[in-house]
Amino acid sequence: MNVNVKYRMGKSKLMQIVIVFLAFLITVPLIFIIIYIFRQGITKINWTFLTKIPKPVGEAGGGIVNALIGSVLIVVTAAVMAIPLGIMCGIYLSENKTSRLSYWSRLSVDVLQGIPSIVTGIVVYFWAVKPIGTFSAFSGSIALAIMMLPILIRSTEETLKLIPFSLKEAGLALGLPYHKVILKVIVPCGISGILSGVMLSIARIAGETAPLLFTAFGNPFLSTNLGKPMQSLPLMIFNYATSPYDDWHDMAWGAALILLFTVLLLNIITKLTTKRWNVQL
Amino acid sequence: MDDQKSIRKRKNSYGQIRAESVFKRSLVIIGAAMVVLVLGIFLTLIIESIPSIKSLGLKYLWGTTWDPVNNVYGAAPFLLGTILTSFLALIISIPFSFAIAVYLGEYNPKGWLSNFLKNTVELIAAVPSVIYGFWGLLVLVPLVRSLEMKTGVLPYGIGIFTASLILAIMIIPYAASLGREMIRLVPSPLKEAAYSLGATRYEVLTNVILPYTKSGLFAGVLLSLGRALGETMAVTMVIGNTSLIPTSIFAPGNTMASVIANEFTEADHAVYLSALIELGLVLFIVTVIINMIGKRIIKRFTNE
Amino acid sequence: MEKIFMIGKKSLAAVGLIAAAVTGFHTRAAAQDDKTILGAGSSFINPLYSKIFADYNQKTGIQVNYQSIGSGGGILQLTNKTIDFGASDGPLNDEQATKIGVPVLHIPQASGAVVITYNLPGNNNLISLTPDIIADIFLGKIKTWNDPRIISINKGVDIPAFPILVAHRSDGSGTTNIFTNYLSKVSADWKTKVGSGGAVNWPAGLGGKGNEGVAGLIKQTPGAIGYVELIYALQNKLDYAKIKNKKGNFVVPSIASVTAAGNVKLPDDAKIFITDTDASDGYPIAGFTWALVYKEQNYNGRSQDRATKLMKLMWWNIHEGQQFAEALNYAPLSKEALKVAEKILKSATYNGKSIL
Numbered sequence: 059m060n061v062n063v064k065y066r067m068g069k070s071k072l073m074q075i076v077i078v079f080l081a082f083l084i085t086v087p088l089i090f091i092i093i094y095i096f097r098q099g100i101t102k103i104n105w106t107f108l109t110k111i112p113k114p115v116g117e118a119g120g121g122i123v124n125a126l127i128g129s130v131l132i133v134v135t136a137a138v139m140a141i142p143l144g145i146m147c148g149i150y151l152s153e154n155k156t157s158r159l160s161y162w163s164r165l166s167v168d169v170l171q172g173i174p175s176i177v178t179g180i181v182v183y184f185w186a187v188k189p190i191g192t193f194s195a196f197s198g199s200i201a202l203a204i205m206m207l208p209i210l211i212r213s214t215e216e217t218l219k220l221i222p223f224s225l226k227e228a229g230l231a232l233g234l235p236y237h238k239v240i241l242k243v244i245v246p247c248g249i250s251g252i253l254s255g256v257m258l259s260i261a262r263i264a265g266e267t268a269p270l271l272f273t274a275f276g277n278p279f280l281s282t283n284l285g286k287p288m289q290s291l292p293l294m295i296f297n298y299a300t301s302p303y304d305d306w307h308d309m310a311w312g313a314a315l316i317l318l319f320t321v322l323l324l325n326i327i328t329k330l331t332t333k334r335w336n337v338q339l
Numbered sequence: 340m341d342d343q344k345s346i347r348k349r350k351n352s353y354g355q356i357r358a359e360s361v362f363k364r365s366l367v368i369i370g371a372a373m374v375v376l377v378l379g380i381f382l383t384l385i386i387e388s389i390p391s392i393k394s395l396g397l398k399y400l401w402g403t404t405w406d407p408v409n410n411v412y413g414a415a416p417f418l419l420g421t422i423l424t425s426f427l428a429l430i431i432s433i434p435f436s437f438a439i440a441v442y443l444g445e446y447n448p449k450g451w452l453s454n455f456l457k458n459t460v461e462l463i464a465a466v467p468s469v470i471y472g473f474w475g476l477l478v479l480v481p482l483v484r485s486l487e488m489k490t491g492v493l494p495y496g497i498g499i500f501t502a503s504l505i506l507a508i509m510i511i512p513y514a515a516s517l518g519r520e521m522i523r524l525v526p527s528p529l530k531e532a533a534y535s536l537g538a539t540r541y542e543v544l545t546n547v548i549l550p551y552t553k554s555g556l557f558a559g560v561l562l563s564l565g566r567a568l569g570e571t572m573a574v575t576m577v578i579g580n581t582s583l584i585p586t587s588i589f590a591p592g593n594t595m596a597s598v599i600a601n602e603f604t605e606a607d608h609a610v611y612l613s614a615l616i617e618l619g620l621v622l623f624i625v626t627v628i629i630n631m632i633g634k635r636i637i638k639r640f641t642n643e
Numbered sequence: 644m645e646k647i648f649m650i651g652k653k654s655l656a657a658v659g660l661i662a663a664a665v666t667g668f669h670t671r672a673a674a675q676d677d678k679t680i681l682g683a684g685s686s687f688i689n690p691l692y693s694k695i696f697a698d699y700n701q702k703t704g705i706q707v708n709y710q711s712i713g714s715g716g717g718i719l720q721l722t723n724k725t726i727d728f729g730a731s732d733g734p735l736n737d738e739q740a741t742k743i744g745v746p747v748l749h750i751p752q753a754s755g756a757v758v759i760t761y762n763l764p765g766n767n768n769l770i771s772l773t774p775d776i777i778a779d780i781f782l783g784k785i786k787t788w789n790d791p792r793i794i795s796i797n798k799g800v801d802i803p804a805f806p807i808l809v810a811h812r813s814d815g816s817g818t819t820n821i822f823t824n825y826l827s828k829v830s831a832d833w834k835t836k837v838g839s840g841g842a843v844n845w846p847a848g849l850g851g852k853g854n855e856g857v858a859g860l861i862k863q864t865p866g867a868i869g870y871v872e873l874i875y876a877l878q879n880k881l882d883y884a885k886i887k888n889k890k891g892n893f894v895v896p897s898i899a900s901v902t903a904a905g906n907v908k909l910p911d912d913a914k915i916f917i918t919d920t921d922a923s924d925g926y927p928i929a930g931f932t933w934a935l936v937y938k939e940q941n942y943n944g945r946s947q948d949r950a951t952k953l954m955k956l957m958w959w960n961i962h963e964g965q966q967f968a969e970a971l972n973y974a975p976l977s978k979e980a981l982k983v984a985e986k987i988l989k990s991a992t993y994n995g996k997s998i999l
Contacts, residue, residue: 605815
């Protein structure tokens with residue numbers, strides 16, 4: 059065989075080894091972190107932990123059910139608001155690559171990603187809490203939705219941009235109206251990338267504390283009223299982890315483990331339910 | 340009968356045309372809504388920063404003292420800290436993000452190992468930042484401290500370097516996930532054509548896949564950078580929080596986001612509060628500038 | 644251009660619709676709930692409050708939702724009238740009082756202390772420190788542990804020759820407020836160079852976030868010295884220093900010595916820092932934490948019922964609530980403080996008429 063070809067094949071093999079090495083090298087600390095959280099938190103997890111509201115320090119039998127349900131409610135509300143908006147905006151940006159409005163829109167989305175979570179929380183406080191006079195889970199959802207948008211939009215846009223133009227042309231040529239082509243042909247084709255964006259954005263906000271400090275406020279009692287303060291897992295983790303009591307520290311780790319587990323579960327469920335939509339071009 | 344059918348058909352197609360234009364218009368409205376949102380945030384930040392802007396003016400940007408008692412505020416050390424940590428974190432994380440993206444998108448897109456890796460990476464984004472802060476304080480800081488002692492630097496343990504390390508870990512999922520999706524979506528005919536011409540796997544990667552997905556990969560990098568610029572909790576626990584210009588990457592420093600998070604709830608006079616919000620405004624503007632530069636670079640490289 | 648204008652109008656309209664929906668949603672909800680009392684502020688008092696309010700809920704069925712967003716946050720929310728009572732480790736300063744505009748009652752709830760904690764390997768006894776030494780250490784003037792000034796007041800105690808690393812708080816906090824207030828009182832140098840407040844421009848040392856950040860730094864660095872809340876030091880079994888108080892006695896920080904610090908003649912409005920206390924057995928770096936309520940309770944359409952519920956809760960805090968303090972390492976109110984607190988509570992009014 060030609061020496062040149064041998065060299066090129068060797069280089070290819072070498073780079074493959076390097077890439078695989080790097081990819082798995084980084085998973086070591088990642089797994090390590092997850093195991094650390096697991097070890098710290100597993101001792102606390104039992105049925106009481108999952109179904110009771112917190113007790114004051116020193117009393118046994120406290121739980122995190124208000125934070126768990128609160129987190130679910132707030133995150134779901136945020137997702138319901140952000141996902142349609144985010145996907146639509148992603149569609150807009152991928153369909154209009156060069157117009158003036160799309161330049162500014164794209165820039166705005168990237169800027170949105172860089173705004174610290176606490177600044178978003180403060181701004182939403184001025185918009186949705188101060189004028190109304192009460193903290194509410196809904197304003198927390200608004201803050202979280204704002205944080206979800208950039209990831210959703212960018213993932214959708216970049217995924218849809220890569221779908222070959224021929225698909226859209228085929229749909230239009232068959233006489234399908236524009237919105238049907240987009241919603242029923244292009245979007246399902248890119249569903250894997252869009253879902254990846256959805257998962258990432260939900261994971262991101264599920265663990266955010268700062269935006270909820272001045273909006274959802276927190277609540278030591280179980281509440282399902284979106285118009286009133288509500289507790290959430292990251293808020294509770296933050297409060298307990300920064301307290302002086304070992305007992306509360308343990309609860310914080312347990313809650314962190316539950317949070318991780320819930321996100322993983324959501325991940326798996328979504329993958330399973332949309333398996334049949336997966337397309338390979 | 341024929342007439343009825345054609346009338347219905349015509350009505351249907353009018354309906355469809357209307358639905359089409361409604362759809363198109365709503366796309367545009369939502370696109371514009373993003374700009375309105377960001378402008379709204381910008382305005383709110385400016386309005387709330389006015390007391391501080393009035394009393395300090397432009398000196399705020401290069402002042403190096405942060406003294407809430409005497410109401411002298413300067414953002415320079417934090418600006419430097421933010422930029423240092425974010426870019427250092429980006430540089431550290433990019434090889435790993437790309438490696439994961441390439442591995443999951445090209446070398447091993449299916450199978451249990453691939454799913455495991457993908458889920459692990461996405462789970463990283465779900466860990467609350469306060470947990471990262473604690474992990475960093477309890478595990479990473481002693482490690483960095485022993486490293487510092489071996490290299491003869493002052494063994495603080497905490498500092499810009501440690502913060503960048505934690506940030507790097509936290510931002511990997513964004514570039515990696517988006518990159519993976521981009522690489523997976525490269526149409527097979529393109530790759531097959533290259534293979535049939537005798538290209539090795541690596542050459543297909545560098546000559547076909549990467550150029551095709553360049554813009555998406557860079558978008559992922561910008562997402563990661565944005566996350567790094569705005570991260571608060573994890574950074575604030577390991578960066579040392581000194582209001583001095585950092586002297587080396589192993590020295591303690593501070594970032595804008597962490598100062599805001601630390602001092603906002605205890606700010607007890609109006610100028611202090613608005614100085615903190617002005618810090619948020621500066622961070623906002625810095626993000627805009629970095630993003631605009633990034634877009635210029637993408638354009639140069641992809642000629643879209 | 645016209646297109647942009649039209650698009651802008653439409654998106655603003657969409658935003659406006661959402662805002663209107665949110666507002667309508669809220670104002671209906673806000674009017675209903677009189678069975679929950681909202682409070683926010685100091686994180687210092689949070690554990691004690693959680694205990695007191697859980698007990699109160701059991702005894703009366705009223706839910707109290709207290710969130711520890713920081714003293715400054717509590718004052719801000721009280722100013723914006725989004726909560727019923729605030730909790731702060733420092734009294735309202737002039738600017739905050741002017742912003743609120745109407746009188747706010749300061750009700751002492753408990754006392755806490757700031758201890759000086761350190762990491763000296765090989766040391767077994769408690770170190771003693773005097774006010775001027777503490778100030779000079781935090782000013783960066785005293786740089787090593789075997790400085791002659793430290794050794795001279797610690798006769799018989801083994802002090803290794805480590806460099807001193809100062810650890811302070813990076814976040815604004817009532818703990819810093821109390822500590823810097825003390826330093827300003829005992830060191831003219833500190834007062835002019837740094838001053839006092841929730842966050843200051845520290846001349847030396849590293850910042851850690853929260854008590855645990857400072858404690859973490861100290862635990863990992865031999866020769867480090869810093870300040871944390873008493874509760875925190877007790878819970879985590881840290882070494883802390885004996886401090887010479889105003890009357891010349893070296894006092895160990897403890898619940899008893901902190902309560903004693905507050906057992907002095909207090910002003911009628913209870914707005915006082917009890918640092919550098921006159922009490923002979925009092926620990927010098929202690930402070931009250933207050934609950935803040937509006938004096939005139941009829942604002943923003945509050946009902947008389949709600950005002951009465953709030954005042955009854957406040958009364959409970961300073962009486963029955965105090966029984967939980969010591970077990971949680973808080974110093975309960977001294978006799979003097981209780982007298983003043985009761986008087987202040989009785990002065991709360993609804994439409995000019997006293998509530999309690």
